[in-house]
Amino acid sequence: AVPTGPEKVSSYEGEAGRIEFNEGGLRGWLTCETEEAGDVRWHHAGVFLTHETLAGPLENISGAADSMEINLTASLSGIVQDQAYRDARMSLNRMGRRLLLKTAGERARMLYSQQTLERSEKWRVRFGRWTHWILARCATELKGSRPDSKDVFKRALWNVPLLTDMGSGGYVSLADLDRLRKLTGSILVSDRKTFRAIDQEWDISWVPDQRAIASLEDLFGSSVRRQRVV
Numbered sequence: 708a709v710p711t712g713p714e715k716v717s718s719y720e721g722e723a724g725r726i727e728f729n730e731g732g733l734r735g736w737l738t739c740e741t742e743e744a745g746d747v748r749w750h751h752a753g754v755f756l757t758h759e760t761l762a763g764p765l766e767n768i769s770g771a772a773d774s775m776e777i778n779l780t781a782s783l784s785g786i787v788q789d790q791a792y793r794d795a796r797m798s799l800n801r802m803g804r805r806l807l808l809k810t811a812g813e814r815a816r817m818l819y820s821q822q823t824l825e826r827s828e829k830w831r832v833r834f835g836r837w838t839h840w841i842l843a844r845c846a847t848e849l850k851g852s853r854p855d856s857k858d859v860f861k862r863a864l865w866n867v868p869l870l871t872d873m874g875s876g877g878y879v880s881l882a883d884l885d886r887l888r889k890l891t892g893s894i895l896v897s898d899r900k901t902f903r904a905i906d907q908e909w910d911i912s913w914v915p916d917q918r919a920i921a922s923l924e925d926l927f928g929s930s931v932r933r934q935r936v937v
Contacts, residue, residue, distance in 0.1 A: 737770035745769045765803040835916035842922035854882035870912040888930045897936040
């Protein structure tokens, strides 16, 4: 069975921010954490070994992983930091990337309903945090790359629709923002709490979280400009 441990629920509703995996000798689950640091609980044959704070591709991701391939210390309570462990970490990094793509895709699916349905304040706050989590991870993964990257994962992440244009109501990918930046020199964004269609000749993307906008600035620099939309 997939290791469970203490119940961990994604900060977004449902299964959008969670994956389970069982491949290459590694099994377990990962979930996105929008408000706390991530860690993974390592198991060997179902027996808990240790917690490990995650960074890099797995920052702000929590989960559990069980591997029969990792080697144990003499006390049988720790993990030997050898090639088997490094291979398991690389596999876990790939799972983290898979979680990011899944979560980004689910957010794209939710864009339309957020535009048209009245949601509670609590839901809007969580949606904003979810937006921040995705864009922060995208900024980390995509910095220094291009939308036509030969890396299949990065190319997919550049092109998945993550935001909404407040003029046309159309979906906007990070690749779209990059093209807009090259064309006009600016990427206009609004952090208005709820989506509202506006009559505007400029493209303005709806980014309902200040920290999410900061993540766009990490990726695109000073070309990101905040616009007030009442």
